[in-house]
Amino acid sequence: MALAIRDVREHDLDAVLALNNAAGRTILALDAAQLRFFYDRADYFRVAEIDGHIAGFLIAMREGSDYDSPNYRWFSEHYPQFVYIDRIVIANAYRRHGLGRIFYCDVNSYAEVRVPLLTCEVFLEPRDDVVVLFHGTYGFQEVGQQRMGSSGPQVSLLAKELPSYAYVRETYLDKAGLPDVPWLAERLHSSHDNNPQRRLAGARRP
Template sequence: MALAIRDVREHDLDAVLALNNAAGRSILALDATRLRYFFEHADYFRVAEIDGHLAGFLIALREGSDYDSSNYCWFSQRYPQFVYIDRIVIANAYRRHGLGRIFYCDVNSYAEVRVPLLTCEVILEPRDDVVVLFHGTYGFQEVGQQRMSEQGPQVSLLAKDLPSYAYVRDTYLQSGGLPDVPWLAERKHLIPSNTTQRRLAGERRP
């Protein structure tokens, strides 16, 4: 089995949309417009490809986006820097084989050299104990709860401290930036996100 985790490409979008909308009640449905927004603005949008087949994807955004998700906004109101995991979807044929952990390791590696906090939410209605346990064993802790809308589900807001960030900030981010190597590179956006625009402008945050 040949596994590749790579940045999404435009020709993947139809398959990503179909995979998302077949995932069931635990994943909010997408339309083509929302998916295009992610393609153009998400700081992290990677897919898993196994033997040439799309096996899953994960989408995450940093602080400073105009993303209108109520959960993203909850974190934006409380934390100055974070990476927010909006969704992870694994195709049925590839579930329960560790692909979710591979994605979380990858997004963790992306986040820990950029921000002090990795965040997400878990839907509690209906509660999926496998999902709750997965996040708990990966180091996430609940920092709040909210109802997504008047008729929406209750969610648990989760955050994971990234202790490596302080070292990276002090050693690299405050003195020239990250080394210019492929595994540390930013995703290439069609339209630069707010955080990308800040970095291009030379802004440094403590």
Template sequence: MALAIRDVREHDLDAVLALNNAAGRSILELDAEQLRYFHQQADYFRVAEIDGEIAGFLIALRSGGDYPSPNYRWFAEHYPDFVYIDRIVIANAFRRHGLGRIFYCDVTSFAEVREPLLACEVFLEPRDDVVVLFHGTYGFQEVGQQRMGDSGPLVSLLVKDLPSYQYVRDTWLSRGGLPAEAWLAEREPRAQGVQA
């Protein structure tokens, strides 16, 4: 089994959309326009590919954007700098094989050289104790709760401190930026001319 975690490509979007919308109640559905927004705007949008098949994906955005999600907005009102995990989806056939942990290690590696916090939310309605436990064992702590909209689900708002960030900031970011290494690079420029 050959596993690759890589940036999403345009030709992956149909498979990503189908995977997202088959995920069930714990992931909000997307339409093609919303997915296109993420393709253009997300700072981190990577897929797990196993033997040529999209097995999962994770989307994250840095602070300072215009993403209208009420959970992203909550973090923006409470923290000046963060990387926000909007969603992670693993295909049913590949669940319980550690892909979630692999993604979280990868997004942490991305985030800790850019921002001091990693943020996300988990649904409390319906509550999934495995998801809550996963985030707790990965170092996230609850910093708030909110209901999504007037009648939407209750969510737990979580953050994880990234202690390496201070060293990176003092050593690199305050002195001209990160080294020119492929693993530190930003995503490739997205397609131009497509409206979100």
């Protein structure tokens, strides 16, 4: 079994949309326009490809986006810098095999050289103790709760401190920027970034 975690490509979008909308109640449905927003704007949008098939994906956004998710807005109101995991979806055939942990390790590696916090939410209605335990063992702490809309589910808002960030900021981000190596590269997408902190974090050595 050959596994690759890679940036999404445009021709993956139909498969990603179908996977998202087959995931069940704990993943909000998307339409093609919403998925295109993520394709154009998401700072992290990677898929897991196993033997040529899309087995899962994870989408994450940094601060400063015009994304209208109530949970993303909550983090924007409380923290100046963060990476927000909007959704992770694993195909049924590949669940309970550790692919979620692989994705979380990957997005953690992306986040810890750019921001001090990795954030997300988990649904409390319906509550999935496997999901709650997964995030707790990965270092997330609850920092708040809210209801998504007047009749939406109650969610637990989670944050994980990234202790490596202070070193990276002092050693690289406050100076010449991150080294120009592939594993530190930013995803190429069409959003225009006006946030100076993010431009600094994405800087490259001359």
